[in-house]
Amino acid sequence: MLSLSHIFLFLLVNISVVEVLGVDKFSRDDFPPDFVFGSGTSAYQVEGAANEDGRGPSIWDSFSHSGKMHGDDGDIACDQYHKYKDDVQLMVDTGLEAYRFSISWSRLIPNGRGPVNPKGLQYYNNLINELSSNGIQPHVTLHHSDFPQALEDKYGGWLSREMVKDFTAYADVCFRNFGDRVLHWTTMNEANIFVKAGYESGFLPPEHCSPPSGTNCSRGNSSTEPYLATHHILLAHASVARLYKEKYQDQQHGFIGIDLFAFWFLPLTNKTEDVIAARRAMDFQIGWYADPLVYGDYPDVMKKYLGSRLPAFTNFESNLVKGSFDFLALNYYGMLYIKDDSSKLNMEVRDLDADMAIGLTAIQNDISVNKFSIEPWGLQELLEYFKQAYGNPPIYIHENGKRSLHNSSLEDEPRVNYLHGHIGALLNALRNGSNTRGYFQWSFLDLFELLGGYESSYGLYYIDMDDPDLKRQPKLSAHWYSHFLKTKGVSSDGFIKLEKNLTSFSHAHFSQ
Ligand SMILES: *[C@@H]1O[C@H](CO)[C@@H](O)[C@H](O)[C@H]1NC(C)=O
Numbered sequence: 001m002l003s004l005s006h007i008f009l010f011l012l013v014n015i016s017v018v019e020v021l022g023v024d025k026f027s028r029d030d031f032p033p034d035f036v037f038g039s040g041t042s043a044y045q046v047e048g049a050a051n052e053d054g055r056g057p058s059i060w061d062s063f064s065h066s067g068k069m070h071g072d073d074g075d076i077a078c079d080q081y082h083k084y085k086d087d088v089q090l091m092v093d094t095g096l097e098a099y100r101f102s103i104s105w106s107r108l109i110p111n112g113r114g115p116v117n118p119k120g121l122q123y124y125n126n127l128i129n130e131l132s133s134n135g136i137q138p139h140v141t142l143h144h145s146d147f148p149q150a151l152e153d154k155y156g157g158w159l160s161r162e163m164v165k166d167f168t169a170y171a172d173v174c175f176r177n178f179g180d181r182v183l184h185w186t187t188m189n190e191a192n193i194f195v196k197a198g199y200e201s202g203f204l205p206p207e208h209c210s211p212p213s214g215t216n217c218s219r220g221n222s223s224t225e226p227y228l229a230t231h232h233i234l235l236a237h238a239s240v241a242r243l244y245k246e247k248y249q250d251q252q253h254g255f256i257g258i259d260l261f262a263f264w265f266l267p268l269t270n271k272t273e274d275v276i277a278a279r280r281a282m283d284f285q286i287g288w289y290a291d292p293l294v295y296g297d298y299p300d301v302m303k304k305y306l307g308s309r310l311p312a313f314t315n316f317e318s319n320l321v322k323g324s325f326d327f328l329a330l331n332y333y334g335m336l337y338i339k340d341d342s343s344k345l346n347m348e349v350r351d352l353d354a355d356m357a358i359g360l361t362a363i364q365n366d367i368s369v370n371k372f373s374i375e376p377w378g379l380q381e382l383l384e385y386f387k388q389a390y391g392n393p394p395i396y397i398h399e400n401g402k403r404s405l406h407n408s409s410l411e412d413e414p415r416v417n418y419l420h421g422h423i424g425a426l427l428n429a430l431r432n433g434s435n436t437r438g439y440f441q442w443s444f445l446d447l448f449e450l451l452g453g454y455e456s457s458y459g460l461y462y463i464d465m466d467d468p469d470l471k472r473q474p475k476l477s478a479h480w481y482s483h484f485l486k487t488k489g490v491s492s493d494g495f496i497k498l499e500k501n502l503t504s505f506s507h508a509h510f511s512q
């Protein structure tokens, strides 16, 4: 069965592909000065200190403690809660211009609603001050998969409209306390994948699903809940954006947006039905959120295929959601070839996957013939799509990176190739008019991956999770990114080219 979440799993399998570099030579100076380059993490994945200083559990604590991540959890993770000063120094050494991180809702408001935890407030103030005083822009996400367990228990989390009020109250605490220093706010990370993995296949928290989509869940309805949760997420996002715009933006001068996961989908063949299927897949993946945000309603194809399973916006809600963003953010890792499979529309019980009516066989074949692809030009196509389908809104690439196994090898040349190719493709897109404003490599550190725990690695810095000091060690990719970033101000003959001999760079500069 094809589903985005299964596709995502495929993505994690190391597949050898030919990587075509976008632009071969470029430097930081080829990008506009106010374009921002950074790297990212999220709260549960790096902070640790899960049971310290009054933090309440999130749905991710419950999930990982139930053994579902083969025993891995975020109790300690990279211990950034205690090591944030060293990490900010490492960011300075690397040359990062911005750091993307998330706030743990249940560290700030342990029960999801009610009193604010002063120690939580202190921690985020400290981190933000440390970044600001070192000239690194904080880009903050409010919800990175880890909402408070208390709200799941109380009313079923995103399945309830009550979430709109509680999420808005939480955001208010963040804007009031941190908004003088934080200018970039993202309400939700990867909203579209969060609902797919959490409410359709149910293999990630909050683990809602129903057969045949998923069989391991104690509750759920895969035919309806992904759509219901999305509806509430859009309303909550819009409510938070309105709060920011009405109460804070005039004084704080910041920006607010939402983040989506985005594959670039290509038709497997030039047959009309496959071309339409690829476009439909984009409507289900991106249009599901972007159409309401830009145009005020769900895509027509979703309304037609889903009927009453798709919640409807009232006029009031539609107006609230439409235009409720200053930027859209995308997590981009690769592209996929899509084949039509309209026979899925005849299934008795349909989930999001069946509703998309795209083919599985094609995907499996794709993988065996390496058509599942991380060639960088997919990023350029995706940005061109946003330009044409959504009027070229301001965009941030919030995640882009390459997986490897988590091991002590610091020579991650495939990751360097990947980053070089994708930053080059981004430059091509900018030169062709894309309104992209920033790029965040994923991830700054080797961290607790939400797929793969500590077996997976995307980091610029390696951490041996058995090392009591959790020492950060630069990989080749850290040197490469740092070299790229630090040529800011260097003349055009200071081009960065990926040289096979980059490994000869001194590691000494980075050793802590
Ligand atoms: C269901 O749970 C079993 C046992 O934990 C596991 O082996 C299987 O992969 C799970 N299936 C899905 C679809 O998550």
Ligand SMILES: *[C@@H]1O[C@H](CO)[C@@H](O)[C@H](O)[C@H]1NC(C)=O
Pocket: 210, 211, 220, 221, 222, 223, 224
């Ligand atoms: C899911 O909800 C739909 C619509 O309310 C209903 O027809 C269907 O029986 C439900 N499925 C499950 C597994 O509860």
Ligand SMILES: *[C@@H]1O[C@H](CO)[C@@H](O)[C@H](O)[C@H]1NC(C)=O
Pocket: 267, 268, 269, 270
């Ligand atoms: C589809 O048509 C274009 C233009 O003719 C061609 O470049 C491309 O290779 C074709 N794709 C496939 C999968 O046949």
Ligand SMILES: *[C@@H]1O[C@H](CO)[C@@H](O)[C@H](O)[C@H]1NC(C)=O
Pocket: 404, 405, 406, 407, 408, 409, 411, 412
């Ligand atoms: C360690 O990771 C590198 C990529 O960083 C990979 O090429 C290598 O195969 C891995 N080694 C082991 C033993 O898993």
Ligand SMILES: *[C@@H]1O[C@H](CO)[C@@H](O)[C@H](O)[C@H]1NC(C)=O
Pocket: 380, 381, 384, 387, 388, 432, 433
């Ligand atoms: C460049 O932009 C134009 C106008 O949007 C578009 O027609 C063209 O396909 C774009 N080129 C690439 C390579 O994306």
Ligand SMILES: *[C@@H]1O[C@H](CO)[C@@H](O)[C@H](O)[C@H]1NC(C)=O
Pocket: 499, 501, 504
């Ligand atoms: C690395 O490659 C560059 C360009 O080919 C060359 O100028 C330089 O001498 C090489 N450095 C080492 C240490 O081999």
